[in-house]
Amino acid sequence: MIERDELGAAARGLRQYLLAVAAKLDVPAWFCEVAVPAGGYLALDRRLDRFPDHEAALLWDERDGWSAAVESATGDEVIALAYLGEDVLPSPDQVVAFVKELYGEGYPGRPDPPGFRTPGAPDGFDERLAAYAADPVGQA
Numbered sequence: 001m002i003e004r005d006e007l008g009a010a011a012r013g014l015r016q017y018l019l020a021v022a023a024k025l026d027v028p029a030w031f032c033e034v035a036v037p038a039g040g041y042l043a044l045d046r047r048l049d050r051f052p053d054h055e056a057a058l059l060w061d062e063r064d065g066w067s068a069a070v071e072s073a074t075g076d077e078v079i080a081l082a083y084l085g086e087d088v089l090p091s092p093d094q095v096v097a098f099v100k101e102l103y104g105e106g107y108p109g110r111p112d113p114p115g116f117r118t119p120g121a122p123d124g125f126d127e128r129l130a131a132y133a134a135d136p137v138g139q140a
Contacts, residue, residue: 013129014038021092025099037119038062062088062125064113066095068102082109088116089128
């Protein structure tokens, strides 16, 4: 298992992966947590028509992958609306397509968390993340 400390390849890969998605979406802010369970937050620059009074965001975690969310009325919580549900680490282009559908007329993804993996499990996930550290744009 690859260490996920500040210098580990998996931690660098996660940052590169989230940064690649953030760059494609031109998000105003993003956050990454590399400790188990790893996660990320990308603020979206537009609100959803269905929730005009709430900030929209993309969430990522190592169990369920990407989800679209809105902040609660108090801003203390985020509420997942839909999960992309294809893979825990889909390509940045797949995430962009999910966001485009989110702002469209339909309801993309799935309503329930997919539960792809158990955080911290020795299942090749850290190696997949580490690959993004070596080649962030070449990953699929």
